[in-house]
Amino acid sequence: MIQSMTGYAAKTRDLEFGSLSLELKSVNSRFLDVHFRVCDEARLSEPALREAIAARVGRGKVECRVYFMAAAKSARQLQLSDELLAQLAALDRQVRRELPEARPLAVGEVLRWPGILGDETLDPEALAAAVLETARAALDDFCASRAREGDKLKAVILDKVARMRTLVADVAPHIPAAQAAFQDRLKQRLVDAIGSADDERIRQEVVVFAARIDVAEELARLATHLDEVERVLKQGGAVGKRLDFLMQELNREANTLGSKSVVSEVSQTAMDLKLLIEQMREQVQNLE
Template sequence: MTRSMTAYASAETAGPTGTLSCELRTVNHRYLELSPRLPDDLRNSESALRERVAAKLSRGKVDLTVRLRGETRSETLDVDDALLGRLAELARTLEGRFPTMQVQFTELLRFPGVMRQADVDPEAVQAALFEALDHALDALTATREREGAKLAQLLRERLDAIERIVADVRGWMPQIREGLRARLETRLADLKQPVEPGRLEQELVLQVTRIDVDEELDRLATHIAEARRVLGLKEPIGRRLDFLMQEFNREANTLGSKSIDSRSTNAAVELKVLIEQMREQVQNIE
């Protein structure tokens, strides 16, 4: 599956302490690099979040931002009735000794331990966090796949163009060899000294060997077929395509270095343009 590494997605869900939101932004990177930003209360979930992201994504620089909003701690406060009762009993005991003593209700609430925050189930909080993250990851993956489909189409169009150039060069080679033979015959004819028998054929064989590009054309055809096969795989393909781009470029350079004809020279230049366009797109594929 061709997937882009550039995408954005967000999702949110209701948790026991408020609304949890997850925001994901990804750009291209050689490896998977996750940069999470979490509220302090959720720091203990970072390791599990990393594992969850790595299960869905294999490459890319990922910025993960988790926010917790709408938290209402007043709704989760409890009064320690037992402690409050002991304080009241103590106040009555001391009332005779300190008749002017007055204890305000608010002062009792400030006594350590009277007001306490109700316990929140950490598993429930983590479950809400994972739910938001999973929704965001699903949306992110869908976006990456849509963008990846567009990239795959661009690559296929350029592979078609490369294939046409390879076919053109194959068709020109017989004419290029004949032109080479004609030039050698002219040069030998211009020599004032006698030419050894078979000299033309020897020189022709040498020159034809130097400009022979059949092997390069065959390898280009093989790379085209392999690239098309890789584009149909259901797994991350970015690294494979990146390697293939290096191989394409190597053959195009060799083709240009062996050229003695303007047509094949222009073809080599056009090949390098197409390969560079593909390479730029491949850098963004997971």
Template sequence: MTASMTGFAAHSLTLDHASVGIDLRSVNQRFLELHFRLADEFRSLEPQLRDLINRRLARGKVECRISLNLLPAATLDNGLNPAILERLSHWQADVLQRLPNSAPLSVNEILRWPGAVQTATLSQDALNEATLEGMQAALDELIESRQREGGKLKRHILDRLDAAEAQVAGLQPLLPALAAAQRDKLAERLRDALGETGHERLAQEVALAAQKADVDEELSRLATHFAEVRRVLDQTGAIGKRLDFLMQELHREANTLGSKSVALETSRISLELKVLIEQMREQVQNIE
């Protein structure tokens, strides 16, 4: 499926004592550019997270945020820590012996001492494993989001492509009459300038002008490029760069068509083609 480089995914997972939030955002970028904003517990995972994204995405600027929130159950009273209490008691006795006038520790101070109240602990290995699995799920959501957006872009491009092909198809049957009118107009001007004695020169000039104004080759290349755009849009994977190149080629042919124009109708169609091609090009910039 055609995929956009723009997408968003938000995935969360709940463990025994914590919840993990994973947010992925992607926007247009010529290449794949990754940015991470990770809670301290996940810093060591960045190389693995980077590898996961590299394997799933080809282009786009991607921002990955992973947060960790302890659940209320993790901070409930799980009893006092005997080792900490023993250490505090020893330290307090030593201080009071050296400084008899010192105030003893209050119950509130003891309870606030780091580690004095035992809380639930998280296994870092289990946390890492769950986070990597959650990242895969978040990437699935991001890719689905980019594909939905890509489907809209494809429809937009195909609509403009249909209109461009209709313009070319409408011009084809007009070419013989436009060329004949141009030859007659040029021949009349040359006869006025050369008189009746310049028949050979007249024929040469008319033939040369007709050759310069011939747009069959440009119309043929436009048709070829139109067909290639359709073919590429039906492919999977990263197709944006190929489409961008084709838009450049289409614009070049439309410009040449305009420069060779010998009639108002040809100039109008050249301008209309350039407008449609530019509209397609703007959407192509969003495609992976």
């Protein structure tokens, strides 16, 4: 399976003590880079979340967001904590003795104080377990979305490979005759300049130039690299870095092909190959 580095998933769970929401999204990155935006109640779960994500994701910039909203108590359950209220009142008096200009606690501030309406203590371990369970379910959807995107990118790359093979196959049969004609023209120019067709210097120059414009090796290496691209895609897994290297090698051969070209057909083919390679590189950079 080939995975894209672009993915998204979200899960929401209703718990006995509140509502939990978890969101995962990712974009391209050279390495695995995980960022968290976790509510205070779920901070305990962050190390387990990081471990769970690293076990399923190899590369990409991943953002994990966790939200928790505590369940509201019914009117029947609302009851002030006399002990905590007395402590707040004592602290309020002490602060205003030391700081006479300080304003007293407002009713709204008192009612929002943790635990003032009775036993509202949230079990952090229970919430952490719920977060991890929700994250595993979200990771299933997240990886599935990355795999679907990876399949699409694979099809695009293979299509570019097929088009490159067609370009090479179309131009290859015409190269020997085109190069031979160019060598004949070169020889005639040298004869016109030197004045003798039997001059050893002419033969040497033609032989040397023929070696310089021979592109058979570049075409063979292009075919080999294209075979490797197909093999890597068929093998699957984390292929992005390997394919990125192969794009560099393909581009190197296309550049050399263009620089050695002495006929317009080869020059145009080299340009078309470079365009396809760049299009493949853009897709490869999205793969894990």
